[in-house]
Amino acid sequence: xxxxxxxxxxxRSSFGTVYAIESLEVVxxxxxxxxxxxxxxxxxGVYQIIEGQNTNGIGMKNFSKTFHALxxxxxxxxxxxxxxxxxxxxxxxxxxxxxxxxxxxxxxEKSSVKVVSNAEISKIMSKQDVCFSF
Amino acid sequence: MADILxxxxxxxxxxxxxxxxxxxxAEQMAKDDDVSLSEEHWDVINFLREYFEEYQIAPxxxxxxxxxxxxxxxxxxxxxxxxxxxxxxPGKQGCRFAGxxxxxxxx
Numbered sequence: 068x069x070x071x072x073x074x075x076x077x078x079r080s081s082f083g084t085v086y087a088i089e090s091l092e093v094v095x096x097x098x099x100x101x102x103x104x105x106x107x108x109x110x111x112g113v114y115q116i117i118e119g120q121n122t123n124g125i126g127m128k129n130f131s132k133t134f135h136a137l138x139x140x141x142x143x144x145x146x147x148x149x150x151x152x153x154x155x156x157x158x159x160x161x162x163x164x165x166x167x168x169x170x171x172x173x174x175x176e177k178s179s180v181k182v183v184s185n186a187e188i189s190k191i192m193s194k195q196d197v198c199f200s201f
Numbered sequence: 202m203a204d205i206l207x208x209x210x211x212x213x214x215x216x217x218x219x220x221x222x223x224x225x226x227a228e229q230m231a232k233d234d235d236v237s238l239s240e241e242h243w244d245v246i247n248f249l250r251e252y253f254e255e256y257q258i259a260p261x262x263x264x265x266x267x268x269x270x271x272x273x274x275x276x277x278x279x280x281x282x283x284x285x286x287x288x289x290x291p292g293k294q295g296c297r298f299a300g301x302x303x304x305x306x307x308x
Contacts, residue, residue, distance in 0.1 A: 095305040099261045128257055136256040139264045 071196040072103045077112035078200065081131060082122065087115050088130050090201035095133075098140040105144035105195075106137075107188050112201075113151045116180070118163045131163065138167030143179040150185050205229050215297050222300025230298050234289065241277075242286050242298070248272065249299040259304040262292035 075094050081087045097104050108116060120131040137143070145165060152158060159182045168174040183191075192198055203210050206229055208221035214230065216222060227246060231238045238246075248269060252260050260268065262280070270278020277283075283291035292304040 092305055095258065095261070099263070099305075130257050132255065132257045136258055136260070136264070139268065140261065 070101065070103050072194065073097050073105070074192060074195040074198045075104070075106045076192075076198060076200040077106060077108050077115055078110045080111040080114040081120065082125060082127055086201040087112075088128075090199070091130060091133055093199065094137070094142065095140060098137075098142050104142045105146065105191070106142070107146045107148070107192070109148045109151050109185070109188065111151075111155075113147055113155065113157060113162075116145070116147070116163050116165065117157070117161055134163060134165055137165065138179060141167070143167035143177070145180045146188055146191060147180060147182045148185050148188060149182050152182065205233075213297075213303065215303055216300050219300055219302070226300065227298045234294065236288075236294075238298070239286075244273065244277075245269065245283065245286060245291065245295055246299045249295055249301055253299070253301050259292070259296045259299075259301040261304050262290065265291060265295075 075090050077087060077090050079086045094104060094106065115131070116134055117131075120129055122129040137145070147159075147162065152161075159180070162180055165179045166176045167179050169177050203212075203214070205214075205216075206223075206226050208226055209217040211217060214233075216226070228238060231242070236242070249259065249265070252258075252265075252268065262283075266278055266280055266283060268278070269283070272278075280291075283295075287294040287298075296302070296304055
């Protein structure tokens, strides 16, 4: 099977709707089929990978922990909109330290998260075979 | 709905409520599959449970194999060894015994 470039756009916060968790499920399925997967976090989607989420009060699974598994699934291109962070008073330091081990570089741990401008995200989107918006 | 030692399971035998899991349930599931659980099986089952605790997902078999290789060495982190323990698939059967949901992406 030919490898396609899949990008998943996450535009909504984690809880309150099923979009965030459904997106993550689809991402993991696509990764199991060895596709080239990247994720973008735009608008309220940036809240999905914020550090220190706690779902005790709402009785839901804290699936933010699952983002830490993405490196094992060789999903290591997570683009975060700089503008969306700034509009919400957030910075790169508020995000979870998501990493992967680089097979081609002696398994050195590297960050999977890249904060980029919306213009850069558009450029990356234009190079994809498929974009899914959640 | 079917049950194992009083714990409800779905049509494929996975626990509905993950909190129902016990070692006895794992033993019973294995017995129903004609598998007798050795220390090697428990190593993998315990690993799967720890993985789920940390990441809230059941790992895909490729990820499981790699993670076991890292933790327990290449002689155990390969699909031949893992399939010898869990003939119906280390992901599918292993996760079922471990009381986890079916791995995401598992068909």
